[in-house]
Amino acid sequence: MEIVEKHVENYIKEHIPTKDSFFCEMEQYAKEYYVPIISPESLRFLETILLLHKPKKILEIGTAIGYSALNFCRILKGDCTVTTYERNQKRYDTAKAFITRSEYSNNIDVVYSDATEGIDLGDAIYDMAFIDAGKSQYQFFFDQIYPHIKKGGILVSDNVLFRGEVCQKSELDVTKRNRTIYRRMNNYLSFLMTENNRFHTSLIPIGDGMAVTIKMEDEMTLR
Numbered sequence: 001m002e003i004v005e006k007h008v009e010n011y012i013k014e015h016i017p018t019k020d021s022f023f024c025e026m027e028q029y030a031k032e033y034y035v036p037i038i039s040p041e042s043l044r045f046l047e048t049i050l051l052l053h054k055p056k057k058i059l060e061i062g063t064a065i066g067y068s069a070l071n072f073c074r075i076l077k078g079d080c081t082v083t084t085y086e087r088n089q090k091r092y093d094t095a096k097a098f099i100t101r102s103e104y105s106n107n108i109d110v111v112y113s114d115a116t117e118g119i120d121l122g123d124a125i126y127d128m129a130f131i132d133a134g135k136s137q138y139q140f141f142f143d144q145i146y147p148h149i150k151k152g153g154i155l156v157s158d159n160v161l162f163r164g165e166v167c168q169k170s171e172l173d174v175t176k177r178n179r180t181i182y183r184r185m186n187n188y189l190s191f192l193m194t195e196n197n198r199f200h201t202s203l204i205p206i207g208d209g210m211a212v213t214i215k216m217e218d219e220m221t222l223r
């Protein structure tokens with residue numbers, strides 16, 4: 001199942017300029033070793049948000065090989081720091097290697113940790129967060145991160161429509177192994193989209209679906 005018709009998606013992709021050889025090498029690596037990285041059209045959209053919002057401090061859950069984190073630094077011309085969590089040893093090592101080779105080695109801190117076991121953010125406050133890890137855990141990640149987002153800050157959740165599976169009328173229409181994701185993601189999206197004074201969310205059918213949440217309150221408490 002596709003969220004956007006293939007010919008429309010291809011049309012958008014064809015119009016996105018090719019990146020330099022370093023990023024092409026990362027894309028090639030991801031393809032060869034089946035590492036999921038952000039889709040070109042989702043990255044392009046995120047770049048627009050980054051250019052508008054100009055975050056100085058970014059938090060990411062789900063580094064993979066460091067492709068999105070490095071692209072954040074690229075589009076912001078290095079005027080930011082990124083703290084990013086990865087639980088897979090091989091991907092963590094690969095991300096570190098790519099980041100060390102890049103011109104942004106001082107901008108990115110990769111944390112080798114399973115974010116479901118808690119994200120120790122201390123008293124850090126971020127301008128933006130990007131959640132791009134285990135889809136069943138998004139509410140948990142949000143709850144951990146939200147108090148650390150500044151007022152006016154942005155929290156982006158990627159892959160929230162999960163190839164359109166999340167939009168099925170009933171969980172019985174979803175393959176058995178995806179039902180937990182279906183249930184949890186539907187609850188998460190209902191939570192994000194409920195009218196409230198604390199944050200505002202827009203659900204975008206791009207890539208595998210992206211939820212963009214803007215924090216409107218100041219307080220550090222949640223729910």
Ligand SMILES: C[S@@+](CC[C@H](N)C(=O)[O-])C[C@H]1O[C@@H](n2cnc3c(N)ncnc32)[C@H](O)[C@@H]1O
Pocket residue numbers: 036037038061062063064065066067068069085086087088091113114115116117132133134137
């Ligand atoms: C979709 S990939 C991230 C892609 C990356 N953001 C990019 O666009 O270049 C998701 C990554 O999250 C990692 N991951 C999944 N659950 C995690 C968790 N609980 N804590 C830390 N990393 C996790 C996976 O190992 C995987 O590498």
